[in-house]
Amino acid sequence: MDTTRMTRRGFGAALGAAAGAVVLQRGLAPAAAEASIALGQPADAIQLNSNENPYGPSAATREAAARSLDVAGRYPDAREDELRGAVAKVHGVAPEQIQLGCGSSDILRMAVAAFLGPDRKVIAAEPTFEAVLAYNRVTGARAVKVPLDNAFRHDLQRMAAACDAATGLVYICNPNNPTGTIVTAEELTAFLMRVPPSATVLLDEAYHHFVEDPGYRSGQDLLAAHPNLIVVRTFSKIYGMAGMRLGYAVAAKEKVEALGRFASFSNTNAAVLAAALASLAEPELVPRMKRRLNDTRKWLTGQLTADGRRFIQSEANFVMIDTGRDVAPLIASFAAGKILVGRRFPSMPTWLRVSVGTPAEMAAFVAALREVLPARAAA
Ligand SMILES: Cc1ncc(COP(=O)(O)O)c(C=O)c1O
Structure with missing residues (x-):
């Protein structure tokens, strides 16, 4: 044009x-x-x-999803295990450290349910992706919104200062939606040292795959040192599968168990599992x-x-x-x-x-x- x-x-x-x-x-x-x-x-x-991704799923992913109709008459438990194994391999963790969700929003919902309640506090940037505070409306937990700094980045100093014994959840979106700004590896590490271990840090990496800034690093590398950290990923963005609904959490086994208490049975489906497995098998x-x-x-x-x-x-x-x-x-x-x-x-x-x-x-x-x-x- x-x-x-x-x-x-x-x-x-x-x-x-x-x-x-x-x-x-x-x-x-x-x-x-x-x-x-x-x-x-x-x-x-x-x-x-x-x-969203305007190109949608890759050709191989589409083929795998179409073929999944052959097994659509059966519950998808075995394939869930298979995908959990494949995702665990990607992140170099045990399958017990992966919780699947119907989109990553489902993981955010589970975290709100697991770690918040009437006497608790949730801390998030303003503006950021709205799901956590939206889901929190039913828990009675107090929402503390910390404005982004002058460069439209998370103000981690203020967010850490806002944490106390009542803090159930801190939500960090990296890169942040809607600003596209990042928290660097150095900033994230320093932040995690300051947050009390009783507060769960929910690190939403929905846009992880797009980052080029060399100062960025996924929180997955910090999971071993910080068992209060949960890393959240999605197949909705780079994989082009927003309409198919699949996301997951990577965390310590105890955190995954806490999330799992609020997961519905079979929260994935045959088509999306086949699609995700095909996508992960395509390194390019x-x-x-x-x-x-x-x-x-x-x-x-x-x-x-x-x-x-x-x-x-x-x-x-x-x-x-x-x-x-x-x-x-x-x-x-x-x-x-x-x-x-x-x-x-x-x-x-x-x-x-x-x-x-x-x-x-x-x-x-x-x-x-x-x-x-x-x-x-x-x-
Ligand atoms: C930061 C962030 N997290 C999570 C989601 C939810 O993605 P989904 O539930 O499709 O995985 C979005 C959607 O736009 C997002 O921007």
Whole structure:
């Protein structure tokens, strides 16, 4: 798409045309269109709102999921054990140190249920991924929100200072959703030394695979030294399986047992287990997807830089852009043009979160952004 030749038209027309062009290019399948309608989204919308992977599962993963129908008549216990073994191998731990979940949100829910209650406290950054505090609404635990620092990063000093004997859970999202910023290995290590062992640290690494910053390290390397740590991963992002629902926790056996008390029986299914096993057996999948999506993100941030826009350097598959005005009407304008972007974050009301889609989708987004918010008017 030639975005440089776009003439100034009404928002809707410009956005609609941009969206339409991409839909034609990607040839949205009728089944996918139906799914979008069922979700209450326009059938041909460009979905840059949930940090999903626009490419979906790999070809081998799709084949494995389709073949799983042969065993769909049976409960999936044996395959759960198989996947737990495969995941444990990835992380160099025992299978008893893995808890599977129906998406990683299910793991976050189990942690809230296991470690919080009326006399407890949960500490989280503001803004961060909302699931833990949302699930916490039914426990009666006090939520302590610690604002990000001036660089939009976790303020670990303040978060550690907020921990006391009543702290049941500390939630760290690394990289953080919605800012894409990271906690470095050094910062995480120092933080874990300060947190009382009675507080469980829930480290959400949903976007782990996208990180390129050499200062970053997965918390998995710190599990042996810190038995109060739980690392959470998902198949929803780099593996492109958000619609299939699979996540897991890696932790000390005692923590996994505590989570497991709140897991429902057979919380996975034949198709997703087959898909995950196939994905893990494909060593090129992660590096290929990382390259593809990070290259697209870098193209996007290059365009934002050329426009003189302010944005947060991201280590994940989304970018926060400062619009300099309340973002709610802009989100609505994009939606009217069938481009779905992230929700408004109350503590960052002028910032727009856009997920990384295909190159054509990002070109459509940039063209639409230039229409809705011409560069010289941007913050
Ligand atoms: C930081 C973070 N954690 C967890 C999730 C939930 O992912 P899922 O339940 O699909 O594994 C998301 C989804 O966007 C996320 O951003």
